[in-house]
Amino acid sequence: MKAECPICAANIELAADTVIGELLECPDCGTELEVVEVNPPKLAEAPKEEEDWGE
Numbered sequence: 856m857k858a859e860c861p862i863c864a865a866n867i868e869l870a871a872d873t874v875i876g877e878l879l880e881c882p883d884c885g886t887e888l889e890v891v892e893v894n895p896p897k898l899a900e901a902p903k904e905e906e907d908w909g910e
């Protein structure tokens with residue numbers, strides 16, 4: 856199955872056993888993406904884990 860990169864609109868081939876929450880990297884723009892839907896497949900930019908010690 857294929858999904859579209861939300862950043863650069865590239866078509867990304869997903870493995871048939873891809874599950875929601877899986878992380879992958881767009882081969883085109885290098886953005887880390889998270890699988891948010893599988894039927895139909897949908898990708899979103901993965902949340903970056905930032906160490907924010909602002910307190």
Ligand SMILES: [Zn+2]
Pocket residue numbers: 860861862863864865881882883884885886
């Ligand atoms: Zn991309």
